Amino acid sequence: MARIRTVKPDLFINERVAACSVTAVVTYIGLFTQSDDHGRHRDNPAIIAGLLWPLRAEHTPVHVEEDLQQLADAGLICRYTGCDGKRYLHLTGWYEHQKIDKPSQSRLPVCVDHHGEKRCGTCKGTCAAVDASTRGDVAEPSPDTQRGLDRAAGELANPREENAPATHARQIALVPSTGPTRTVEEKAAGRSRFPEASPNPPRNLSEGSAPGSRILDPGSCSPTGRTAPGTVTAGDLLAGYVGSCAQRPPGDVLGHLGRVVKKLLAEGIDVEHVRAGLARYAEIQGHPSRLPSLVNDAMNARVPARAGSRPSTTHQAWTNPVDAAAYAEEL
Structure with missing residues (x-):
């Protein structure tokens, strides 16, 4: 939902803004109204084009992508990947130029490079990516996890044929993805890296393309755009x-x-x-x-009369004469 934001007069004499095109500046100002209370927004040119340029069909998502790239090169926005793997952006000078009264909590991931101390909408607190970087790569496992690792290592050393599938499942579930035990996980994954080939042959999803144009003919009633031979359209x-x-x-x-x-x-x-x-x-x-x-x-053109044919005559109904004496001889 669009929001009321502040545009300062200094914006129009800012050298970084002046380095961008006019459409990029309009997109930049439009992002003020569409970003959340922390200056974050989805980094999707198609969505931004629909929000900021709905009545300008000539300004397509391709042009919006060019605007965003200019703004990022000028340092006016930061484009980043959130902890959920999706692309986002935030306005770099948001907290200096926008004063939000009672800001709502952001639902979007935080940029760990600029605002790692801010609340992450996905993590509901400090971003997990920041926590992982502060903890370091080597972390001592808990006693329960260590016992599971020892059991998994023993099963890897002495596998039993009847319990092989269950053993592999326990290995993947018990071995964590961080720390010095990552080698054990890689060994467990390596044992089942090449699954048994399926007896069913692979399906070929590609279809041969029939020759001819697929553009619909103006007078064709066929949905494929092709007409039968000899058909006049x-x-x-x-x-x-x-x-x-x-x-x-x-x-x-x-x-x-x-x-x-x-x-x-x-x-x-x-x-x-x-x-x-x-x-x-x-x-x-x-x-x-x-x-x-x-x-x-x-x-419905009239057909001319053939030679020798009897011309058509119009029949007139008989009516009683008014002066009967005039027709006395005929009567």
């Missing part, structure tokens, strides 16, 4: 129309026309009717919305 019809024009039409016209052609093909209209409509449209031009009516003309 909206892109093919549109390419024929563009070829019949003296100059290439604007992109908006082609985009609208392509959508109309694709819709006509989706309705099941014959390709030849659509092609005839496009040919007529190339002659008269106009708005792309005229294409469906031109295709309709091609579909």
